[in-house]
Amino acid sequence: MSHNYKLGELIIEGKTKQVYELVDNPELCLLQNKDRITAGDGVKAHDLEGKAAISNATNGKVFELLNQAGIKTAFVQIAGETASVSRKCEMIPIEWVTRRLATGSFIRRHAGVPEGYRFNPPLQETFFKDDANHDPQWSEEQIISAQFKVNNLLIGKDEVDIMRHTTITVFEVLERAWATRDCALIDMKIEFGVDNKGEILVADVIDSDSWRLWPSGDKRLMKDKQVYRNLTTVTQADLETVKRNFKWIANQLDHLVPPPSSLVVILMGSPSDEEHCQKIAKHAMALGLRAQLRVSSAHKATEETLRILAEYEGSGEKVVLVAVAGRSNGLGPVLSGNTPFPVINCPPVKPDSVSQDIWSSLNVPSGLGCTTVLYPESAALAAAQIHALHDHLVWSRLRVKQLTNFVTLKKADKKLRNLNL
Numbered sequence: 001m002s003h004n005y006k007l008g009e010l011i012i013e014g015k016t017k018q019v020y021e022l023v024d025n026p027e028l029c030l031l032q033n034k035d036r037i038t039a040g041d042g043v044k045a046h047d048l049e050g051k052a053a054i055s056n057a058t059n060g061k062v063f064e065l066l067n068q069a070g071i072k073t074a075f076v077q078i079a080g081e082t083a084s085v086s087r088k089c090e091m092i093p094i095e096w097v098t099r100r101l102a103t104g105s106f107i108r109r110h111a112g113v114p115e116g117y118r119f120n121p122p123l124q125e126t127f128f129k130d131d132a133n134h135d136p137q138w139s140e141e142q143i144i145s146a147q148f149k150v151n152n153l154l155i156g157k158d159e160v161d162i163m164r165h166t167t168i169t170v171f172e173v174l175e176r177a178w179a180t181r182d183c184a185l186i187d188m189k190i191e192f193g194v195d196n197k198g199e200i201l202v203a204d205v206i207d208s209d210s211w212r213l214w215p216s217g218d219k220r221l222m223k224d225k226q227v228y229r230n231l232t233t234v235t236q237a238d239l240e241t242v243k244r245n246f247k248w249i250a251n252q253l254d255h256l257v258p259p260p261s262s263l264v265v266i267l268m269g270s271p272s273d274e275e276h277c278q279k280i281a282k283h284a285m286a287l288g289l290r291a292q293l294r295v296s297s298a299h300k301a302t303e304e305t306l307r308i309l310a311e312y313e314g315s316g317e318k319v320v321l322v323a324v325a326g327r328s329n330g331l332g333p334v335l336s337g338n339t340p341f342p343v344i345n346c347p348p349v350k351p352d353s354v355s356q357d358i359w360s361s362l363n364v365p366s367g368l369g370c371t372t373v374l375y376p377e378s379a380a381l382a383a384a385q386i387h388a389l390h391d392h393l394v395w396s397r398l399r400v401k402q403l404t405n406f407v408t409l410k411k412a413d414k415k416l417r418n419l420n421l
């Protein structure tokens with residue numbers, strides 16, 4: 001990777017970063033991390049050599065995961081050891097916090113709630129970014145009444161709803177990812193910006209400053225910035241411990257974006273079904289699955305069909321089978337009767353014989369558990385839902401798909417509502 005970005009003016013400098021214009025692309029900016037750690041709205045602050053690089057790596061891996069899951073973020077790419085490139089935004093000065101377990105400021109603000117109280121669904125809170133007044137908590141009504149205008153977008157009820165949903169989705173995606181490392185994501189904060197197209201994006205950074213992480217769900221093992229916040233005196237040895245923890249988190253993140261491994265095998269009874277099967281494969285890959293196409297007729301090549309099945313059973317992979325056969329579907333039921341793998345029938349029905357074509361997929365002998373869907377997208381979604389039980393990235397794609405549907409409907413409703421008929 002070469003990083004020859006020509007830096008323009010300094011747009012803004014905060015406690016831990018500088019933001020620069022990029023001369024060759026006015027839509028982007030460079031986030032330059034500082035070797036600086038701060039707490040208590042900047043009251044406590046130390047130089048910590050190597051912190052910029054660790055934060056940068058952490059942030060890059062987190063946003064890589066969010067981007068892969070399909071969340072709309074400002075992150076573009078890492079640009080060297082201590083910087084990254086982002087879409088240039090006007091920022092909304094609100095911190096969006098999500099909590100799974102009660103701790104920290106929550107239990108101070110809500111006397112009587114024990115530490116560790118579990119919020120289900122996760123609790124969402126908002127704070128106005130205002131160091132001088134210690135980032136006061138703001139209600140939805142306060143955010144809307146502030147009438148923030150960012151890149152020509154007025155932040156109203158719709159925008160708040162979109163950000164709240166997105167905030168919780170980001171938390172859920174990262175919570176599941178961290179769970180694969182036996183780490184409990186306790187709470188976290190994000191910020192949003194609006195780009196020059198008026199699009200709301202998850203922006204700023206997400207690093208060890210942004211969350212509480214408890215390995216094995218044990219508070220005593222915490223690895224995040226709370227360790228630094230808790231220090232009354234700060235020795236060099238303390239700072240080294242904080243840095244070692246941050247490094248540990250950055251290293252763990254390498255395991256959170258696995259290459260696609262969940263396999264869907266689309267078995268067709270005849271090569272004439274290929275087009276239908278390609279549609280299933282396309283949708284499956286968009287959901288983060290690996291897809292393979294095979295052809296074999298259960299009626300005309302029964303042994304070969306069972307041999308192909310044995311091939312996958314012996315592969316050690318996690319496989320969902322999709323059976324595609326027109327007219328009488330022997331394929332799906334034969335597969336289903338001979339394997340514990342899930343089998344989804346997706347017959348390519350003809351409009352004038354639908355009811356006859358689906359009958360063989362539905363009216364199966366006792367002992368068979370294959371399911372049936374009619375549309376290629378449905379087959380891919382059904383396979384993804386099965387894989388999502390063990391594959392957090394597939395789960396995240398499905399979750400973000402729901403978020404995207406929510407946002408699309410909200411935007412469409414806003415547009416229609418504001419039509420002058």
Ligand SMILES: Nc1ncnc2c1ncn2[C@@H]1O[C@H](COP(=O)(O)OP(=O)(O)O)[C@@H](O)[C@H]1O
Nearest residue numbers: 014015016017019074086087088089091203204
């Ligand atoms: N993509 C972006 N475009 C424009 N500004 C950004 C972007 N991401 C982050 N910023 C802004 O960069 C500034 C510096 O970050 P930081 O040092 O964390 O500031 P703070 O101390 O206010 O939290 C913040 O005001 C933040 O909102």
Ligand SMILES: [Mg+2]
Nearest residue numbers: 014015016204
């Ligand atoms: Mg900040």
